[in-house]
Amino acid sequence: DAGITQSPRHKVTETGTPVTLRCHQTENHRYMYWYRQDPGHGLRLIHYSYGVKDTDKGEVSDGYSVSRSKTEDFLLTLESATSSQTSVYFCAITPDLVSPLHFGNGTRLTVT
Amino acid sequence: GNSVTQMEGPVTLSEEAFLTINCTYTATGYPSLFWYVQYPGEGLQLLLKATKADDKGSNKGFEATYRKETTSFHLEKGSVQVSDSAVYFCALPNNNDMRFGAGTRLTVKP
Numbered sequence: 001d002a003g004i005t006q007s008p009r010h011k012v013t014e015t016g017t018p019v020t021l022r023c024h025q026t027e028n029h030r031y032m033y034w035y036r037q038d039p040g041h042g043l044r045l046i047h048y049s050y051g052v053k054d055t056d057k058g059e060v061s062d063g064y065s066v067s068r069s070k071t072e073d074f075l076l077t078l079e080s081a082t083s084s085q086t087s088v089y090f091c092a093i094t095p096d097l098v099s100p101l102h103f104g105n106g107t108r109l110t111v112t
Numbered sequence: 113g114n115s116v117t118q119m120e121g122p123v124t125l126s127e128e129a130f131l132t133i134n135c136t137y138t139a140t141g142y143p144s145l146f147w148y149v150q151y152p153g154e155g156l157q158l159l160l161k162a163t164k165a166d167d168k169g170s171n172k173g174f175e176a177t178y179r180k181e182t183t184s185f186h187l188e189k190g191s192v193q194v195s196d197s198a199v200y201f202c203a204l205p206n207n208n209d210m211r212f213g214a215g216t217r218l219t220v221k222p
Contacts, residue, residue, distance in 0.1 A: 031208070033209060033210075035212075040214065041214065042118075042201060042212045042213055042214040042215045043156070043201070043212040043215075045209050045210075048208060048209055050208060056208065058209065090155055090156070092155075092156075092210075097205055097208065098144060098163075098205070100146055100148075100158040100161060101148075101156070101158075101210055102157075102158075103155030103156045103157065104155050105153070105154055105155045106154075106155050
């Protein structure tokens with residue numbers, strides 16, 4: 001198992017509150033990703049990182065920000081949560097762009 | 113960019129039935145192709161991959177062949193088991209990330 005941990009595993013929050021999800025890896029992989037999974041949409045990329053302090057937007061980045069201040073941690077922040085951000089969020093890591101991704105077990109976020 | 117189109121399902125089969133899940137791709141060049149599987153309550157995990165045309169990836173009785181003529185990477189298994197019930201995703205690299213199909217939910221009944 002690739003060493004990747006997401007926290008929290010479950011969270012319920014109210015509309016308008018800030019939320020931060022954490023992804024922690026022990027593999028020293030360069031690339032880290034945040035995806036959201038919704039019925040009928042598969043996985044959609046929110047943001048990704050290709051190194052410390054190097055991040056870029058994915059296809060559904062509006063309303064989300066990320067930070068990567070050290071190799072092992074990649075944080076996803078919802079500045080002001082909305083009900084449309086209710087989803088399951090997955091972090092994934094890979095050492096390079098030809099290797100498969102290793103996924104965390106996900107964070108189920110509910111915004112009420 | 114690169115993309116995949118995947119048969120969405122859901123698919124319900126009896127144990128020992130034959131499984132095919134279709135996946136076609138659009139890509140620049142010949143990237144590696146992947147199938148991932150997601151069991152309930154878990155993240156995705158790699159099922160198999162193929163790195164070049166005509167390669168066959170295989171794992172746990174599942175197979176998929178990289179066919180550039182038909183731009184396809186269909187997933188097959190000759191005899192499914194109840195434990196194969198999961199969601200299956202076709203995927204390929206696109207620039208700096210991985211693009212996934214919408215997923216196909218497979219339910220196998222005893």
